[in-house]
Amino acid sequence: MAQTTLYGNLAGLKPSQLQALERIYRRRIPPEQLISPELGRYLTERSHELRRQLGLIIDRAGTIHHVIVGDDREIVIPDLSAFSFGRSGLRGLRCVHTHLKGEPLSQDDLTDLALLRLDLIAAIAVGSDGLPGRVDYAHLLPPRPGQPATQILAAPHLHDFELDLTAFLPALDAELERKMAETVDLSDTREKALLISVSQAPRQAIEDSLDELSELARTADVVVLERVVQRPRQLNPNTLMGEGKLKEVIISALQQGATLLIFDQELSPVQARSLAAITALKILDRTQLILDIFARRAHTLDGKVQVELAQLKYILPRLRGKGSAMSRLMGGIGGRGPGETKLEIDLRRIRERISRLEKQLDTLARGRKQRRQKRIRAQVPIVSIVGYTNAGKSTLLNALTQSSVFTENLLFATLDTATRRLRFPLEREVIITDTVGFIRQLPKNLIGAFKATLEELEDADLLLHVVDIANPRFEEQIMAVERILADLELDRIPRQLVFNKIDLIDAGEAKALARRFSALPVTALDRSSFLPLLAELQRRFWPGEAELLDT
Template identity: 60%
Template sequence: MKEAFGNLAGLKSSQILSLERLYRRRIPPVEFCSHDLAARLVELSGDLRRQIGILVNRAGSVEYVIVGDEKGLVIPELRDYPLGKRAMRGLRLIHTHLKNEAVSEDDLTDLSLLRLDLLAALLYTPGKNQIYAQLAWLSPDQRGTGTTLDPVAPLEQIDLDCIHFIPELEADLEKAALTVSKTRDALERAILISVTTSGTRQEAEDSMAELRELARTAQVEALDEFIQRPKNLNPRFLMGEGMMRDVVIRAMQRGASMLIFDQELTPAQIRSISAMTELKVIDRSQLILDIFARRAKTLDGKVQVELAQLKYLLPRLTGRGVQMSRLMGGIGGRGPGETKLETDRRRIRDRIASLERELKELSQGRDQRRKQRVKAGVPIISIVGYTNAGKSTLLNTLTRSEVFTEDLLFATLDTSTRRLRFPREREVIITDTVGFIRSLPKSLLGAFKATLEEMRDADLLLHVVDATHPRFEDQIVQVRTILTELELGDKPELLVYNKSDLLNEMRKKDTVAFLRVRQSARTQNSVTVSARDRKSLAPLIDELQRRFWPETEEPVLK
């Protein structure tokens, strides 16, 4: 016989046996609960002074018997009834309320989080033969999913044909979810979450705006955003557990398929949040890795990304079954592939070792090519800067090449190298590199290996800045901070303020912002260009010639 779940402490063997006998009961599939079973639940609940609940499948069989306390009960993990892509779980909860109270907020939370077919509260009233009940169920609305609450009524007056009602409701929910998903071309839909105790509110909002752009780049539709700045971070959920439940309910209501955190989550935090919801849970690092996997085109880039992904995922592969499946696949699981990620930890470590050997061989090939360039005495320039600042566009315009560009973060991942010719048979090697981003975790730096090698050999760093970005000064600082962390802070640098073609419009709309840009450009000893307009690059070309070829015959870098 199946065992009862929950709060069994202090119960006699005979009482536990009475609870387990509930598994023998069957409800006619057309009814939500038979009168005899409801009466037995109320009787047992009154005797034990504890809430009692049963989870019943659509065939009318009792799948779980749950015992709580006077105030509520905790539903166990429903491993035998995974939600998957279905709109509803296939189980309905029938439980008692000892204080004659109606359906509670906790009840509605369970209904939404677990996607139950139906929820029924049986109201216990001592000394009365009549049983009252209240029903609640999920209902489609314009945002995705809401809840409907029936009024309290005598049990015999509730006329609900479950055989027809539940499948029709499920079809309506699936239709509503499909309607919401078609609002844009995004493959997945997410709620964005930021929980931080450091920095200002403005900094948190700026970071959230960047997370929104990362989501857009990964083709994820951001349905809603939550920013919380508590005094202390919750070690299990970052935010408080109650707030986390509210966010999950909101995500279910909006038809989201995942939660994306702006902060890097520990393996324990991912497990705790995943235990609360079947939504996919990823963090900023995993989202960036997904974008890297999308952008990597060369063998070198693909190997780097797969290696970085496996190193990131290895400590997080402690869950099993549903939890593990939610960590892989789709957004956050692109690149290595589901078959690799479902192997055991030893095989993943073997794969990491194999990729590291392959990457070492590729690195040796790059090293040989760089030595040949150095031997030829050709100066080397690396274009660096914040992501989406216009680096690839500048390379294309300077060299008349066709490196992939797009108004997305990390549009460039693979390193691109071109020759830039000057008068009098002079030339330089110019390399486009992957863009940087704030709070880049050190665990992701492995995906920048080729970029870092190119920058270490560079004679000059062209630091491209999006002059129209409202936080361009912060982006300059972020890039320089990362360069310092990579021991590249002493490299000669030339700041290139990009998008000069938009500055006149900025001056009309926001004079203060325009003056900030102009003052910064003057004090930084920089050049201002429009990467799309070759004619505007003349000051940059002149400055490069001055730096590499002053009046002496041999190329010398100042």
């Protein structure tokens, strides 16, 4: 069925006028032409009659996809997200619209050109007799420092417009693609992102947090193209950053071939919706990025249930206000009338799924509790390894117990709790558990979802707090872990600091730091460095036995 939908300001138009505009969809434009002279004249005559700007969205084959009605000053281009970007970053669409007063392209026109990545944007002047006049048009340019991002041109009359689009647009594509390839590997199919921080915190704190966000992006297999920092006097409640700055960032992202904008701050539901309305780029915040990593890394049933529960609890408030125009009628008794909207159905299904997952999690938690009680009854000491993500906890567990828990130099490489036995002389042994790593600004709903896993820590006789001593921000990481332990009411359990990766810093500095923090220095990759740690465990659990440990 042919397209007949009109977009924009239709209030006050007569049925005959609407029908005249709908007939525009039947027109076909030769691919080499901006617009045919006949259609250009028809458009300006209708615009003169209605005293409103009219616009068309046209693809490269000359097919008209949108007919837009504006007011006397502007048109509002509808959502174009169904049209994907090409390799050059252009969308393969052009916008041709009328200007009632013969004015040149406005700043809003040029912003739309850049934000929507149009091939061209053109304005045809409407004469006092309704006939077409001058044509102002613009196209994007490859980004160059200190140079304008667009080229603005004009033809004295529509009949004088001689640009052959079938030759010009492929050449523009090639130039944009060549410029983009200088900084981005266009054959790389991974997501490409700009990292954005909008904060009033000190500059160094912002940079440290962005460093961590960059590591999270690497773990999620995202290529980071650029980092953007804004420190406003006041945060924008709708878009977090100022709208002008936001548009600059989006245009820069599109020029570089980015597919994602990742905010270091957690976005409110209102902010997420406002940002999505401005750009077709995918918008993520820190929480969503961590959730995505968790979804990839969870392998056990416990982990998968906890991740899905956290995702649904995050999504639930962000569904509000979406899809309300979509509804279905329900048949049968009790289903008469307007029925449920799609939004209401989605919300109900998510709540039902959350309820089922919470029950499943309770069942799994009871099973874990029974296993823990068996260990307690056996009077075997329990040691839990905690610490910042990527501090080397799983590597230490593997080395201590000669096991093979998955390890990798990534944040949150392991999410699932691992439990192993560590044997000492005289038939002594302890149980060692490894849990999910912590991180600064760990979202509350993630802490809640993983509380079941972290219950393992409640029965621990000792917490080994593993620290990456080679990280320049290790003291901040220690404090972050301590805060989370306090939030979980686990700070009552005895703790022992373990400084890992001492081989990566000066030996004298490592000893001094260990003395200062009363920590045990180890290298998780070198079992010979474990003697002080094993001796400390023996001293804590069997203080009367002084037999030399065999590593």
